Amino acid sequence: xxxxxxxxxxxxxxxxxxxxxxxxxxxxxxxxxxxxxxxxxxxxxxxxxxxxxxxxxxxxxxxxxxxxxxxxxxxxxxxxxxxxxxxxxxxxxxxxxxxxxxxxxxxxxxxxxxxxxxxxxxxxxxxxxxxxxxxxxxxxxxxxxxxxxxxxxxxxxxxxxxxxxxxxxxxxxxxxxxxxxxxxxxxxxxxxxxxxxxxxxxxxxxxxxxxxxxxxxxxxxxxxxxxxxxxxxxxxxxxxxxxxxxxxxxxxxxxxxxxxxxxxxxxxxxxxxxxxxxxxxxxxxxxxxxxxxxxxxxxxxxxxxxxxxxxxxxxxxxxxxxxxxxxxxxxxxxxxxxxxxxxxxxxxxxxxxxxxxxxxx
Amino acid sequence: xxxxxxxxxxxxxxxxxxxxxxxxxxxxxxxxxxxxxxxxxxxxxxxxxxxxxxxxxxxxxxxxxxxxxxxxxxxxxxxxxxxxxxxxxxxxxxxxxxxxxxxxxxxxxxxxxxxxxxxxxxxxxxxxxxxxxxxxxxxxxxxxxxxxxxxxxxxxxxxxxxxxxxxxxxxxxxxxxxxxxxxxxxxxxxxxxxxxxxxxxxxxxxxxxxxxxxxxxxxxxxxxxxxxxxxxxxxxxxxxxxxxxxxxxxxxxxxxxxxxxxxxxxxxxxxxxxxxxxxxxxxxxxxxxxx
Numbered sequence: 001x002x003x004x005x006x007x008x009x010x011x012x013x014x015x016x017x018x019x020x021x022x023x024x025x026x027x028x029x030x031x032x033x034x035x036x037x038x039x040x041x042x043x044x045x046x047x048x049x050x051x052x053x054x055x056x057x058x059x060x061x062x063x064x065x066x067x068x069x070x071x072x073x074x075x076x077x078x079x080x081x082x083x084x085x086x087x088x089x090x091x092x093x094x095x096x097x098x099x100x101x102x103x104x105x106x107x108x109x110x111x112x113x114x115x116x117x118x119x120x121x122x123x124x125x126x127x128x129x130x131x132x133x134x135x136x137x138x139x140x141x142x143x144x145x146x147x148x149x150x151x152x153x154x155x156x157x158x159x160x161x162x163x164x165x166x167x168x169x170x171x172x173x174x175x176x177x178x179x180x181x182x183x184x185x186x187x188x189x190x191x192x193x194x195x196x197x198x199x200x201x202x203x204x205x206x207x208x209x210x211x212x213x214x215x216x217x218x219x220x221x222x223x224x225x226x227x228x229x230x231x232x233x234x235x236x237x238x239x240x241x242x243x244x245x246x247x248x249x250x251x252x253x254x255x256x257x258x259x260x261x262x263x264x265x266x267x268x269x270x271x272x273x274x275x276x277x278x279x280x281x282x283x284x285x286x287x288x289x290x291x292x293x294x295x296x297x298x299x300x301x302x303x304x305x306x307x308x309x310x311x312x313x314x315x316x317x318x319x320x321x322x323x324x325x326x327x328x329x330x331x332x333x334x335x336x337x338x339x340x341x342x343x344x345x346x347x348x349x350x351x352x353x354x355x356x357x358x359x360x361x
Numbered sequence: 362x363x364x365x366x367x368x369x370x371x372x373x374x375x376x377x378x379x380x381x382x383x384x385x386x387x388x389x390x391x392x393x394x395x396x397x398x399x400x401x402x403x404x405x406x407x408x409x410x411x412x413x414x415x416x417x418x419x420x421x422x423x424x425x426x427x428x429x430x431x432x433x434x435x436x437x438x439x440x441x442x443x444x445x446x447x448x449x450x451x452x453x454x455x456x457x458x459x460x461x462x463x464x465x466x467x468x469x470x471x472x473x474x475x476x477x478x479x480x481x482x483x484x485x486x487x488x489x490x491x492x493x494x495x496x497x498x499x500x501x502x503x504x505x506x507x508x509x510x511x512x513x514x515x516x517x518x519x520x521x522x523x524x525x526x527x528x529x530x531x532x533x534x535x536x537x538x539x540x541x542x543x544x545x546x547x548x549x550x551x552x553x554x555x556x557x558x559x560x561x562x563x564x565x566x567x568x569x570x571x572x573x574x575x576x577x578x579x580x581x582x583x584x585x586x587x588x589x590x591x592x593x594x595x596x597x598x599x600x601x602x603x604x605x606x607x608x609x610x611x612x613x614x615x616x617x618x619x620x621x622x623x624x625x626x627x628x629x630x631x632x633x634x635x636x637x638x639x640x641x642x643x644x645x646x647x648x649x650x651x652x
Contacts (some may be wrong), residue, residue, distance in 0.1 A: 098641060107455060115368060187531065246466065248455070248456060248466065249452060249454070249463075250449070250452060252447075253447075253449060253452060255418055256442065256445075256449075257442050257443065257466075257467065258439040258442025259438060259439075260437070260438050261438075298456065302457075302459065303457070303458060304462060304465070
């Protein structure tokens with residue numbers, strides 16, 4: 001009843017082709033992702049080059065006697081965690097951007113632009129400044145996870161405000177979303193200024209790094225702090241796909257398709273706040289990856305989240321690793337904040353989108 | 362109305378209000394499986410609200426609605442979605458999907474499921490509403506009528522890909538499916554819904570065109586100010602007095618030679634007997650009935 005019969009099967013070839021193209025696209029992106037990461041291991045002031053990289057890796061693995069361990073140390077303790085964190089920051093920001101755009105049904109949503117990153121950064125900075133004085137037991141208990149958790153709470157607070165603005169039936173207008181984001185970001189950075197004044201020099205110096213975003217302080221402890229959020233994002237991603245695809249049609253339509261809309265939105269808010277929070281905790285506010293990446297993917301594949309989410313993760317990771325390489329070598333021996341590179345590329349792109357669509361689009 | 366089968370949808374004393382405004386008031390309605398029921402009535406009569414109550418989107422303030430014996434208001438969305446699809450009055454899409462991609466969104470395949478699983482059903486559904494040739498066209502480039510048919514195909518795709526549930530009725534809820542369509546497409550869409558009903562699904566459609574509704578529906582439900590005025594076969598419903606009272610204007614009901622009821626508005630300057638062309642002898646004095 002009401003089902004296609006085998007005779008009505010219309011074009012078996014186009015369909016398997018669609019699956020094949022998607023699979024190939026993801027494999028290609030994954031290869032580029034890994035190659036970029038590998039390249040990133042060979043970039044930096046210390047003299048490990050692409051050519052000597054295999055030798056250093058062999059030395060770490062214990063197969064060859066090397067140069068006395070200095071290069072191995074640089075690779076293992078500095079470049080590897082930094083590359084891994086760049087991969088995570090890019091992937092989580094890009095996926096969060098794609099998810100937020102789906103939930104708000106608005107292609108200009110980005111965790112940085114709509115104030116979620118700022119909220120996360122405020123709470124992280126507050127944790128640095130006041131954690132030791134007011135919550136020493138909690139901070140000690142959470143250890144490396146204290147910052148990501150604080151940033152998660154901040155991101156959650158900012159997202160909650162934005163979700164409160166959506167009135168259910170209609171997609172939130174770009175104007176409302178961006179204006180609310182501007183207000184949230186302004187409030188968060190004002191409060192960050194207050195925090196900086198109240199606290200000592202060290203936190204004050206960190207503040208520019210927070211607002212511009214940088215991976216200069218990458219370390220294994222930061223990577224481990226972010227790990228639970230990375231795992232959570234990866235585990236929950238498949239569950240979000242159908243919800244997000246349904247929500248693209250509208251909230252009532254999503255309900256008609258069998259989606260528990262309130263639960264789906266709650267899950268989305270928690271997942272994105274966690275992913276953005278952890279990214280901000282390790283790298284500060286890195287803007288525009290969340291808007292540039294899903295847009296590029298959509299241009300190629302259309303807005304279906306089954307492809308959009310994994311492809312955004314891979315491409316976002318690639319872009320962040322590449323941007324971080326540029327940040328390391330552009331003004332060597334000094335280093336540019338990562339957020340400057342992403343803003344230099346992302347802001348004109350965003351402007352182009354706004355001009356093309358109009359704010360009400 | 363022949364009523365041998367047990368009702369698939371049974372609404373009992375349903376009331377729904379927003380604030381102090383009563384949108385649906387004490388409506389009781391039974392829809393048997395395999396029937397197509399048209400909901401008629403003036404704007405603001407509560408037709409769409411009734412449809413939302415049946416879909417489970419709104420919860421009734423009083424009364425209950427049973428779908429195959431299960432109270433709709435308490436049923437989990439996923440359970441309902443396997444057997445009930447809704448075509449909304451209008452739908453905005455932010456991102457540029459192709460027509461086929463919109464229909465695929467209706468498919469009930471979770472997670473990273475492959476395209477092939479549901480694209481087949483989507484292509485079949487598009488073909489059924491006569492849009493197979495526009496599958497790759499961008500949704501935003503489609504005309505209003507084509508968009509409406511894409512959403513009907515999406516609803517069909519949803520039911521077609523749901524896990525089979527033997528012995529359970531499929532339900533299609535359609536809000537003004539023909540409002541943007543020319544008469545040829547109106548007939549095609551209603552024909553597709555009619556076919557779904559012939560295959561055993563229950564169809565509940567909010568319609569504005571009384572003549573189309575009378576031609577395609579098994580029964581018509583007439584609403585006004587949130588109340589169900591009458592529910593019966595097209596012959597019982599398409600009557601001067603009933604329709605003129607419901608819509609608050611003078612209407613002239615008649616029969617074609619093949620006994621299909623139809624209705625025409627009475628305009629003041631219409632030459633007397635304009636509607637006699639078809640079946641003059643049956644024409645009653647509508648002006649009297651309306652007052």
